[in-house]
Amino acid sequence: MGRWEPDARDRLVRAALDLFSEQGYENTGVAQIAERAGLTKSTYFRHFRDKREVLFGGQDELLELITEGVAGAPESAGALTAVEAALVAVAVAFTEERRANGPRRLAVIASNDELRERDALKMAGFARAMKDALRQRGVSELDADIAAELGILAFRRGYARWLETGGDFAAVARRALEEVRVAAASLERPHPSN
Amino acid sequence: MGRWEPDARDRLVRAALDLFSEQGYENTGVAQIAERAGLTKSTYFRHFRDKREVLFGGQDELLELITEGVAGAPESAGALTAVEAALVAVAVAFTEERRANGPRRLAVIASNDELRERDALKMAGFARAMKDALRQRGVSELDADIAAELGILAFRRGYARWLETGGDFAAVARRALEEVRVAAASLERPHPSN
């Protein structure tokens, strides 16, 4: 495997995040990203299928971790417990470096509709992976849908808190899921007062 | 308000859906859609902001209906009951004509990643509208998130069933939400056997 300057992909990611933060997503061209990374447009599109994808690397890895996490849960575990296993399994991908770039990345995504679209699709992909893996365990269609949706909600909330507080993602995500589980179980009661 | 052939927008929608169904989304150009509608590319982009949007018309209307539906629920209603009100309120937009085009529209969307992205964003927008309207009623952040997510799930399931069975969307959506509510309430128990 030949190589010149190593880590072309990482350089592209960093260049893109920098430029998006400095000038905004829409004012940054792919050619410009490639240039700052010491590469060309051609090479950029060899590493990422489009301009957005540079901000969403490593989703395939997460999909696999989710699937394996759900599948690897104890036989006797319920749907939400299997989802919990998925969140724990996914934690290995949430490194310190990822956390460092998290806030800037989130800010850029929030600033642009195309990027929010991509983000929504990624989340839907996670939910789909959870649902499919749950169905594989014999969970009903409806229960799988619900557990997956609640799992993604917990994932999002856990991720946000992890960016703030740091620490072990698994622990944070577990707590988030537990909160969601408790709240969901008492939801159908008419709410107290305010 | 001058007009030549009326309903330019509708003609574009019909032309797009036809062409997408016949040739596939990626093999159809905006210019081609406009041509079949007896218009030009310029005019197309005056009616829709991009190639995808022609398949997602009327979302602003739904957002308003959702917000009003949640806000208009009785003071004493819980979060999920307010969500139910939103689903009922939204039903006025689900006409017979919409139902007729539904299956083809769904098939086209399912066939392409860009379109699934847009769809995911739209759904996220609905969830966001529900959540915000719930918070306006004093529902906690967590409860609002959960209720909105379950509401969207019921919406999707209700929509799918409505396309098959027809009838009043409100009734179908209500039943879907009730199923989701019951299943969610008994979810944390380890599942029975199968």
Added chain:
DNA sequence: ACGGTTGATGAGACCAAGTCCCATCACTTT
């Protein structure tokens, strides 16, 4: 050491989506 293979890159043509600006035409108003 040498030539061939491999894999990543560069270069440039090309297409379609999307933006902009200005001219035009149908219809309305005064």
Added chain:
DNA sequence: AAAGTGATGGGACTTGGTCTCATCAACCGT
């Protein structure tokens, strides 16, 4: 009849994205 308004047509232009071919660094076997 003249002026105004709103929707449309037309075409130049930018850029995201694809495709093909050439190039160059590293590796590999003899």
